[in-house]
Amino acid sequence: MRAFTYERAANPAAAQRLATTQEEAVFLAGGTNLTDLMRLGVARPAALVDISDLPYDGIEHRADGSTLLGALSRNAEVAGDRVVRERYPVLSRAILAGASGQLRTMATTGGNLLQRTRCPYFQDVSKPCNKREPGTGCPASRGLAARDLGIIGVSDACIAHHPSDMAVAMVALDAVVHIRTVDGAARSVSLEEFHLLPGNTPEKETVLAPGELVTDVELPPPPPGSSNYRKVRDRASYAFALVSTAVSLALDDTGSVAAVRIGLGGLAPRPWRARTAEQALLGARFDEEAAKSAMRAELATARTTEHNAFKVDLTVDVVTSELLSLAAEESR
Ligand SMILES: Cc1cc2nc3c(=O)[nH]c(=O)nc-3n(C[C@H](O)[C@H](O)[C@H](O)COP(=O)(O)OP(=O)(O)OC[C@H]3O[C@@H](n4cnc5c(N)ncnc54)[C@H](O)[C@@H]3O)c2cc1C
Known part of the structure; x- marks a missing residue:
């Protein structure tokens, strides 16, 4: 070292x-x-x-129903916070689906958002990797490693995916990242825009400029309806997601979709908001076929290889099954 x-x-x-x-x-x-x-x-x-030691370790629940999570609040504290569990159960479940108790006790909100990809080529300095060493290539996109990596938002230069569970729930909650610039000013960016897509510059991962600090993550009041987080992985615990989803759904009296949010993990270089699927579902009568067709539309532009093509069907099935469970909860 x-x-x-x-x-x-x-x-x-x-x-x-x-x-x-x-x-x-x-x-x-x-x-x-x-x-x-x-x-x-x-x-x-x-x-x-x-x-x-910076003063960013608080969790503030505001009267308007929003919550401010300090960048240094620990993952375990956030997941276990009584109000977080009531207001944002999807976030608590997502955090608890990640890492281990010991790690969550150390890991922070800001560090979780800024954790690096688990692509094995990125993590092995004896191998080429455009993200670690620009211009050296992306063998991951040709081999077996692709199985665990991204299929949406990826590029020829990089198919690494963002590994965070917490961020998938946060993107579905419309989280906003607050940043302190090097001049001491404050600026904010939606979590959806915080991580950059790789294009030809996969080494540039976020909108943060050198020296900028994440200070807080703001969660607006929760969306209407029921929500859940589901993570599909190779082992029941202590494994990163092959595919994960944070979903929330509200139906109106006629069984049509009044509100829907879908976050996706394990599939993209950023926590992915499934906007195409959400738009297809909003106002439509909800049933299994509507959910499947919306998710197929979301993944229509997926770039797959023989090793990760299965992720398309898996994602369609996982999100559909979660939406069906939430719809059943809604109609109870
Ligand atoms: C064995 C293992 C299993 C894991 N499994 C999972 C899993 O299943 N799901 C999951 O989501 N995660 C998992 N993780 C990842 C874990 O969640 C992250 O390591 C953790 O969240 C990082 O937080 P940290 O505070 O320790 O960050 P650090 O390691 O301290 O920092 C990470 C990066 O963020 C930057 N940074 C941190 N805070 C700020 C800030 N406020 N402003 C600007 N930059 C900042 C640092 O400079 C660094 O580049 C696992 C980790 C391990 C080791």
Whole structure:
């Protein structure tokens, strides 16, 4: 491992100064992803700026029904928070579907959003990877590894997918990411736009400029109806999603869709909002065929290989089955 310096920042301005005045400095939050990548030689920072002492660890529930999660709130705290469980059960379930109890106790909201892909080529420094080393190629798109990787929003340069469970629920909840710029100003971006699609520059993963800090994630009041998170994976626990979905559904008195949200995980370089499927379903009479056809439309542009083509049918089936369960709950 490359030698690095370590400093614990006392306040946001100091953290940003340390991050921008030192060469190859990175922020350290819970460290559960960054330190793994340092051990693998994938991340080789010269300086770690520990942000644990910054005042971003709160969870604030507002009277208007929205919630503000500090970037340093721990995944376990958020998942276990009584109001989060009542207002946003889909978020609590998504977080609990990820990692392990120990990891969730360390992992933070900001770090979870900014965790890097689990593509085996990205994680193996002896292999080419356009994301880790631009211009070296993307063998992942040709081999067996593609099975676990992305099929929507991907490019010739990169098919890596975003591994977070939490973010899939958040994108379905219309979450907004609040950012502190290096000048100390605040700006915000919807979570849906926070992660960039790879195109020809897969090394650029988010809208964050160097030295910018994620301060909070805002969750608007929850959508109407019932919601759930479902994760399909190779092992029952301690595994990343092959496909996951965060869904919410409200039906009107006639059985038509009054509101629907569909987030998808395990399929794309960003937590994916299934806007095409949502539009097809909104106002339509809800039944199994309507759900399947909406999801087929969503995935019509999927770029698959022989190793991951199964993800299309799997996703259609998983989302349809979740929507059917929610519809049954709605009609009770
Ligand atoms: C064995 C294992 C299994 C796992 N399984 C799952 C799983 O099933 N599902 C899942 O979703 N996740 C899983 N994870 C990933 C885990 O959720 C992440 O490692 C964790 O959420 C990262 O949070 P952290 O605070 O530790 O981030 P860190 O490792 O500290 O940081 C990650 C990145 O975010 C940046 N960063 C952190 N906070 C900020 C901020 N406020 N502003 C700007 N930049 C910031 C850091 O510079 C770094 O680049 C697993 C991890 C492990 C090790």
